[in-house]
Amino acid sequence: MWDDAFPSFLIGLREGLEAGLIVSILVATLVRADARSRLPQVWTGVLAAVALAMSFGAVLTFTAASLSATAQEAFGGTLSVIAVAFVTAMVFWMRRSARSLSGEIKEKVTGALAMGAGMLVVTSFLAVGREGLETALFLWTTAQAAGESAGPLTGAGIGLVLAAGLCWGLYRRVLKINLTKFFTATGVVLIVIAAGVLGYGLRDLQEGGVLPGSTAYAVDLGGSVDAGAWYSTLVQGVFNLTPTMTWLQTAAYVVYLAVVMTLFVRGLRAGAAKPAAPRRTGPEPTASQPTASTVTTTSTTSTASTESSESSATPRSSQSSEPSATGQAEPQPAASDAVGEPDPVASARSDPAEAPDPIDPAQPEPAEPESRPERESEPARQPAAARRRPAWVIPVAVVVVPAVVAGLAVALGRPKPAGDQTVAVSETECGKGFAAPKPGRQTFQMHNTGSKTSEVYLIDPASNAVYGEIEGLAPGTTRALVATVAGGTYAWRCVPSTGRAVTSEPVSVSGGGSAKPVVPVSESDLAGPLKAYQQYVDQGLATLVTQTGTLSADIAGGDLDRARADWLTAHLTYSSLGAAYGTFADYAQRIDGRADGLAGGVQDQDFTGFHRIEYGLWHGQSADQLAAPAQQLADAVVDLRTAFPTQDFDPGDLPLRAHEILENTLQFELTGDTDEGSGTNLATADANLDGTRELLTLLRPLLTSRSPKLLPTVDADIARVQQHLDAAHQDARWTPVAQLDATARARLDGATGQLLEDLAPIPDLLEIRKAA
Numbered sequence: 135m136w137d138d139a140f141p142s143f144l145i146g147l148r149e150g151l152e153a154g155l156i157v158s159i160l161v162a163t164l165v166r167a168d169a170r171s172r173l174p175q176v177w178t179g180v181l182a183a184v185a186l187a188m189s190f191g192a193v194l195t196f197t198a199a200s201l202s203a204t205a206q207e208a209f210g211g212t213l214s215v216i217a218v219a220f221v222t223a224m225v226f227w228m229r230r231s232a233r234s235l236s237g238e239i240k241e242k243v244t245g246a247l248a249m250g251a252g253m254l255v256v257t258s259f260l261a262v263g264r265e266g267l268e269t270a271l272f273l274w275t276t277a278q279a280a281g282e283s284a285g286p287l288t289g290a291g292i293g294l295v296l297a298a299g300l301c302w303g304l305y306r307r308v309l310k311i312n313l314t315k316f317f318t319a320t321g322v323v324l325i326v327i328a329a330g331v332l333g334y335g336l337r338d339l340q341e342g343g344v345l346p347g348s349t350a351y352a353v354d355l356g357g358s359v360d361a362g363a364w365y366s367t368l369v370q371g372v373f374n375l376t377p378t379m380t381w382l383q384t385a386a387y388v389v390y391l392a393v394v395m396t397l398f399v400r401g402l403r404a405g406a407a408k409p410a411a412p413r414r415t416g417p418e419p420t421a422s423q424p425t426a427s428t429v430t431t432t433s434t435t436s437t438a439s440t441e442s443s444e445s446s447a448t449p450r451s452s453q454s455s456e457p458s459a460t461g462q463a464e465p466q467p468a469a470s471d472a473v474g475e476p477d478p479v480a481s482a483r484s485d486p487a488e489a490p491d492p493i494d495p496a497q498p499e500p501a502e503p504e505s506r507p508e509r510e511s512e513p514a515r516q517p518a519a520a521r522r523r524p525a526w527v528i529p530v531a532v533v534v535v536p537a538v539v540a541g542l543a544v545a546l547g548r549p550k551p552a553g554d555q556t557v558a559v560s561e562t563e564c565g566k567g568f569a570a571p572k573p574g575r576q577t578f579q580m581h582n583t584g585s586k587t588s589e590v591y592l593i594d595p596a597s598n599a600v601y602g603e604i605e606g607l608a609p610g611t612t613r614a615l616v617a618t619v620a621g622g623t624y625a626w627r628c629v630p631s632t633g634r635a636v637t638s639e640p641v642s643v644s645g646g647g648s649a650k651p652v653v654p655v656s657e658s659d660l661a662g663p664l665k666a667y668q669q670y671v672d673q674g675l676a677t678l679v680t681q682t683g684t685l686s687a688d689i690a691g692g693d694l695d696r697a698r699a700d701w702l703t704a705h706l707t708y709s710s711l712g713a714a715y716g717t718f719a720d721y722a723q724r725i726d727g728r729a730d731g732l733a734g735g736v737q738d739q740d741f742t743g744f745h746r747i748e749y750g751l752w753h754g755q756s757a758d759q760l761a762a763p764a765q766q767l768a769d770a771v772v773d774l775r776t777a778f779p780t781q782d783f784d785p786g787d788l789p790l791r792a793h794e795i796l797e798n799t800l801q802f803e804l805t806g807d808t809d810e811g812s813g814t815n816l817a818t819a820d821a822n823l824d825g826t827r828e829l830l831t832l833l834r835p836l837l838t839s840r841s842p843k844l845l846p847t848v849d850a851d852i853a854r855v856q857q858h859l860d861a862a863h864q865d866a867r868w869t870p871v872a873q874l875d876a877t878a879r880a881r882l883d884g885a886t887g888q889l890l891e892d893l894a895p896i897p898d899l900l901e902i903r904k905a906a
Contacts, residue, residue: 139289141327145221145272146293148320152228153183153265154301160258162305178529179258182536187266189536194274208342210275214335217275218328220268222394225321229401255528275331318402325398329391330374333383340380352384353377557626559607560584565626565638573645576619580604581612586630589904591654592617595625595640599651600903620649629904653840654903660785663832668783670828674711675775681707682771685747686764692757697764701751702814705744709821710828712795717781724770728808736810742766745810752811788833789900793893795826800886804879806871813870820859826893827852833900840899844892851889858882 160176194213269290277286340348355377369375379387556579558566571578580590586609592602601624602617626638681704688697708726718725725743732738736749742763750760802808803819830837830848837845858881862869871879 139285139292141276141289141331142273142286143289143293144320144323144327145269145276146290147297148293148317148324149224149265149269149272150294150297151300151316152224153262154297155304156262156265157258158301158305175255176258179255179260180262181529182255182259183263183266185536186263187270189539190267191270191274194270207338208344211335211338211340211342211344213271214275214331214338217271218332218335218390221272221324221328221331224268225324225398226401228317229321229398272331275335321398322395325394326373326391329387329394332390333379333387334374336386337380337383340382345382347380347382350381351378352381353379555579556581556612558583559588559590559626559628560636561586561588561628561630561633562636563638564590564628564636568626568638568641570641570643571619571624573620573643574618576617578602578615578617579612580607580615582607582609584630585609586632588631589629590615591627591629591903593625593627593637594651595623595637597651597653598627599653601649601651603903618649619643621645622649635904652899655836655900657785657902659836660788660900660902663788663836664783664785666832667788667829668779671711672775672778674707675771675778678704678707678771679768679775682764682768686761686768689747689757689760689764694751694757694760697747697760698751698812701744701747702812702817705748705814706817706821708744709818710825712791712798712822712825717778717783717787718774719781721770721774721777725767725774729810743770745808748812749810786902788829789897792826792829792833792896793890795822795829796886796890796893798822800883800890804871804883804886809870813873814868815871816859816862817868820856820863823852823855823859833896836900837896841895844895844899848889848892851885851892854885855882855889858885 157176157180161173164170164172164176273286273290277283336345337348339345375387555567555569555571557568558581560582561584566583568578578592582588588607590604590607591600592615593600601619602615604613604615607613621643623640623642625640627635628637629635681700685697685700685704688694688700723743726745727741727743728745729736729738729741729749732741734741736746741749744767746763747760747767749755750763799819799822803815803822806815808818809815830845834845858878861878862874862882874882
């Protein structure tokens, strides 16, 4: 989670600091202008900007959720590219505008004061709104890239809280920050992060079918880099660099980083080469010279007026002049002269060469100009109706309006569900009331009007591929079936508990988009792999009979050293037959049972099999003590080999075991939970991996036709796990799990976890469906 939080933390800190500085300047300007009564208008504009940003984020989230998988890829990729454009523009804008930000905002506030309350709300809304929209867009993009929202939201929240604290400190002058250096450093980091987001966005556009080259890889390190390791996760979370990247991703990353970083650094050097502005030592322009340059210069002077401790030497004539609400220039006291409120931008400066001559904060209050009472009397000239309007109306409106607009956008932007379209199913007819739906994510209300429980499938009648299904729809009940519909042909297939399947008339849907149906698997499809695997298990059991007989003979002859070696050989043979565990029934407990749950633990008489002998061989028990358990094991294996041909082997178990074998490996072997002293858990894990590899070989034709990209990914995962296991097998000796160093163990666990994640779709892809 924390690796995904850093990019959002940085954008929250930077955008929050930008917005906070703007708000601080707005507030300080009003306070110095003795217009505290206008502060609620500033906060109303800020509240409106926050509401707009949150509503925009909601629209992005809920609109994307209603799209098909392919459309989501295209939508997310497009917004990722837009987010990169915004972040790039923001980085360059802040580099140019950091020093003049205070003067520009003060000039706008001065004009807004003269134009009324509405313009002040609009000024603060526009100043903060852009930062909010950029934050919402980039946060949504990073959440999409991360595949989860907890990390990005946490990072953004921490960044915003820290930014708020920094802005408060700057405003109260309890700390100083060199904003030029801050925005330069964060700008460099954001450019690197944006390069990764650009590559991720283009990859999404490729997977969404908008751009070509989705299978043309420039970088493919899947077989040599552990994608589950902490360092891989960190690099992917922060920089969006993955072990496999297409040529388009790689080219975009390199070109963007080279071009944008070069321009950014060149701009910094150009700015550093400019000579510093001379310090102003003469008197400021008087009120009789109210030019635009006077306003900007003097407001900036006022901003930094409290920076120097030598302010007592500055004459009163250095006070600036600003236009009043009536449009006439009037002298204004320095910040500390008027109300003692500091300027946040002045507090942020650390280079004294950038600050103009200070103003003495100890100077007495200047005389009020004649135009001041006129400005203060402005509220009295407002219509009586405006005064009677409740103060809460506008703040509530600026929150409610964006929320309502966002709700309407989400509601109108989503494809209308087919919930109004109730589809009747029964054992005699299927799909009554079904009309061609619109493309998009649809909900069908399936109502069983018959007298038998049925399974219902939305299919492609040409290939029998399944788009959605409901199992066990009881008579008289209604359940929702949700499916993504794109252009193509659709039909309903109803399979009652007894009787034959019924298929509705097909309907054609026009429109774009794409949906990914699952081609169903029948028992006959799995009959060939099942027969081949039964032969593999039968041969393994024949070998196991010989090996356990040899183990029993070793112990009977008192050769315990040889017995330890033969025990491992036999146990690994058994561990490679994992897909058949479900058919072994009671034999599994007799052959490979554990002491867990037994009243006497390892001393319990019901503790038998491989682990019982392992405990004795590695805990100093004599050959006489182990002879009976060894013979019991050999007899149990003979009995299993005799019974296996007649045991019921469910063909649906094969796809399940493809995932479950290694799931047990991760739970029991890689934790050392089953170790009774031999320290060979990793050898057992290696045998489990062999059994999984054998099973996937038999299922490969079915998987390749249904998900061509799955097995290459799984093969790379298996090779990675094998590499970690081989590293623990040196000189015919296996390293015990407990003796692995923390890094090696984390890499092995991570690689196995990634393999399990990639194996997870197999049971669903090869599930036996009656629609076949």
